[in-house]
Amino acid sequence: MTDAPPGLEPLVVEPPSLCSSRAATIVEEEFGKRGTATELSSERDQNFHVETEDGEEFVLKISSPADDAAALGLQTQVLAHVHDTAADLPVMRTVYTTDGRPWTSVEANGVTYLVRLFTHLPGGSVTIQDLDTEALFEYGETVARLGEALRGFFHPDARYDILWDLRHTPTLRSLLDSVTTDRRRDLAERVLDRYDDRVDPVFETLRAQVIHNDLTLDNVLLNDDGHVSGIVDFGDLTHTALVCDLVMALASVMYRRNDPVEAAEEVVRGYVSVTPLEVEEARLLADLVAARLVTWGVIVAWRVEHHPEKTDHTVDGVDDGWALLEELDDIGLDAVQRRLQTAALGSVVPYPRMETDDVLARRRQVLGESPLSYDDPIHLVAGDGAWLFDPEGRRYLDGYNNVQVVGHAHPDVAAAIGGQARKLATNTRYLHESVVTLSERILDTMPDELDRIFFVNSGSEAVDLAWRLATAVTGHDGAVVTPHAYHGITDVSAALSPEIWPEEDRPDYVETVSPPVETSSHHASTGTAPTEEMADALDTLETNNFGVAAFVFDSMFTSDGILPPDSEVLGRMADRVRDAGGLVVADEVQAGFGRTGTAMWGFEAADIVPDIVTLGKPMGNGHPVAAVVTRSDIASTLMERTGMFSTFGGNPVSATAALAVLDAIEGDDLLSHTADVGAYLEAGLAELAATYDIVGEIRRQGLMVGVELVHDDETWAPAADETAAVVEKMRQRRVLIGSTGMHGNVLKIRPPLVFDHDHADHLLSALEASLAELE
Known part of the structure; x- marks a missing residue:
């Protein structure tokens, strides 16, 4: 007989093999119950169903020699414990011997077996x-x-x-x-x-x-x-x-x-x-x-x-x-x-499961025609890393969502949020370690000049607060933004967002200038130089008695078409703003938290030091938390004038979520990972560009990628309809991307930073199939 490896001995020891009559005798002599015994199937013990003359039913268990008295003592105490703590659970009870012991022993074929009797439970196995x-x-x-x-x-x-x-x-x-x-x-x-x-x-x-x-x-x-x-x-x-x-x-x-x-x-x-x-x-x-x-x-x-x-x-x-x-x-x-x-x-959330059609119909009843991504909306129920899942378990590669910057359902972030929520959720009028620790860690990533931080709940609120700071410090009311920028949904931030301006309803205190794009870009060869546009915009604001309070820009000019900036040109534009008495506001809601791969913040990659920085979307990996970082002299102007407090801004749960995100970015070395995977993805896109004429230009920094689709590379006529079609075809292949730019003809690829080479290959394969189908 082959020796059993550790852990298998109980499964190969010869089981007891007593006959039914011997079992009945044991029950009568040791437990005082007279009746008949019928053998039951078992893996390593021998079990008998016992029916007594007065109609009682029991189970006799003759234990395997592998089970000693310690094992039986454990089982006996467990049964007693269950009866004490959950008496309504249908668990068998130990029947004691006539002299009060929980088990006895018998000899058979030269082996000693330990024997117990239990109450019989009704029911049985079912199909x-x-x-x-x-x-x-x-x-x-x-x-x-x-x-x-x-x-x-x-x-x-x-x-x-x-x-x-x-x-x-x-x-x-x-x-x-x-x-x-x-x-x-x-x-x-x-x-x-x-x-x-x-x-x-x-x-x-x-x-x-x-x-x-x-x-x-x-x-x-x-x-x-x-x-x-x-x-x-x-x-x-x-x-x-x-x-x-x-x-x-x-x-x-x-x-x-x-x-x-x-x-x-x-x-x-x-x-x-x-x-x-x-x-x-x-x-x-x-x-x-x-x-x-x-x-x-x-x-x-x-x-x-x-x-x-x-x-x-x-x-x-x-x-x-x-x-x-x-x-x-x-x-x-x-x-x-x-x-x-x-x-x-x-199953632990307070909403019912619904069929997709039901969700859509009921949503329209209560939310009206609120926007949905894709012609065929996606019903999502879970996420994991770079993947999203629908109710049928089908997975979708997320190449679009920068909110979950360290990946969907990141276990450490989720655990941090849940753990803190079970301890304390209050506001920053009370002392708490989390908001102090978070403030210190964020400021450590910023230029030395930026030494104060305010916490709010969304990127829109952050931009709103940045505007309050700028107007309080400068005494001016005018703004400069880029032509298709998006900065939020509040009255103030929406006014700074030409992307969503109603037609012919431009705020009179806002001027626009072209992004300072790299000279390698097609867009650098068209129109007036951005520095000259900035000078004209500043003159206009001054002439109209607004003056410039702030130049607000997304560090990657994402909504303008994903246009990594020329740092020298951007620096000259910022200098002109400051010379005119305004402040420079870097909106890091889309470009921040390692998106560029070379630095934590987009303005660092652009080699500029702003006066105010706004943080949002990725900060809590889906938990609503945002912040404004600035200089102490700027912060004190507002605090002395009106003060500033946000009920939920910087609360312990939000601060803990943001700390967990910083831990994940640092612990998983996501900056270098982002730079590496971004370069790999760009190389694959370049191969597609060599095959498909519709691909006009690829623009990238880190894992923020824009693929501009055009009808030809001479007129650069935007292929907007084709771009929308590619986005839908990718969705059909369960790969999610978006579109952006003034004409909506730039494929927007902005995945969670945990996106890896295999994910990039998957996206490239789906994009190639979509482009081929388009042609």
Whole structure:
């Protein structure tokens, strides 16, 4: 007989083999119950259903020699604990011997076996396919309730080493040679690789306690109505990650179902209705389910090879277990993960799930014709890194959204927000460490002259406040912006946003000047020099008795068409503004937080020091937080005149979110990553430009990329309709980009900074197919 690797010994020890009459005798002599015994199936113990003469029912368990008195003591105390903490859970009770002991011992074939008697629970196993959503939900609830009942339970022998504990998944590699089918072995290796990469580094950080560890539908009994009527077999109890109980249940309900993922989603929803999952637990569900299925398949393969005599129920149906794993692999574990994670997180939010058509119809009833991206709107339910997911688990590559600068659903940012929200959410009229720490860290990234910071809630508010500062300091009322700039939605910021000006309704105190683009750009060769335009604009404001309060510019001139500036020209423009008594305001809402790849802020890449800086969108990775950075002399002018306070600006939750974003940018070295991936993406776009004449110019800084589409490279006539068509075709290929520029003919590629080479290849492939289809 081959020696079993560590963790497998309990599975290969010869089980007891007493006859039914001996079992009945033990029950009568040791427990004082006379009746008949009928053997039940079991993996490593021997179980008998006992019916007494007076109609009582019990289960006699003759334990495997692998289980000693310590293991039985653990199980006995667990059952007592559950009855004390959750008496309504249908858990079997220990029946004591006639002399008051929880178990006895018997001799058979020269081996001593420990024997226990339990109350019998009604119900039985059901056909998995017959479980409806209500039964699946209740199953999940029950799993969570048992974990809740065991919370806080302690026993010195609770760490029971067995390979069914998913912490031991890496050990399976030593058994893979027993898997004789190449496809199965390759699949198992890929699952183990994912475990090593995603699960193993964090497994010991997950919530842990004593768990049942085998809450499959073999051990959770249901009555004829599909309701849980019993929880049995506590033989695999161990101290491990709490989420493993849920994982065992998920693997069980997915088995042999036509809708495995849908069934699992409903169990997850039931579970989190009792015990919400932490972010990391939810992120690992699919990998842990796959690990459970691999554990089953590999253990059975090893046992069939080395212990063919061990043909208990775990061997039955293992081919269907492999088939389920192959099905999940075909769907894609990432897609399965997104659906399970959405079920886990979506079930703890106070809104109902809706079908896409219903969402759209109801939205129009209450929001009217509020704008939506794309002709065919996308219903999104979850995000992860550079990916977004719809209710069916389809994923979309996000090449457009700079709000989630460090990636969608960043676990550290989400954990920081949740953790602080559970502690304190108030305002900055009270002292708190978070806003002070955040202020110091932001100011550390700024030029020395900029030493004061105000916190608000959005980029629009930041621009609004910047304007208040500028007018208070200068005493002027005039502004200079670029011709298609966008700076926000408040009255002030909208007035500084020509992109959204109503036709023929230009504010009389705002003048426009062309962006100071690099001389390599086509746009540098047209029109009057920006410095001359600035001089004319300043003269106009002075003539009309406004004077210049501020020149407000987006450091990447994004809405004008993504035009990286010529730093020398921009510097001369800024000098003219200051000479006229105005301030220079760098709007970093789109260009900031590492977008350029060369520096934290766009104005740094442009080699200019502004008087005021506005921060917004990416600052909280989706949490509403924004700021204005300026000099102390500018800040004090406003504070002395009117003061400044924002109720929510800089609150502890918002400040904590922003701190977590800074940690992610620094910890993941996103600046150098952005520069590298941006250059890689630009090189791929250049190859497309050489093939497709419609691509007129590629402009990029970091991971802000503009691809201008034109009808020809002589007249430079904008191909606006074609640009809109490409954006829609990309959406059909589930790659999301936008458009920008005066004529709407610039493809706007502005992904989260975690966008990598593989993402770039995916985007380039979709863009090439879209351009080819356009031609």
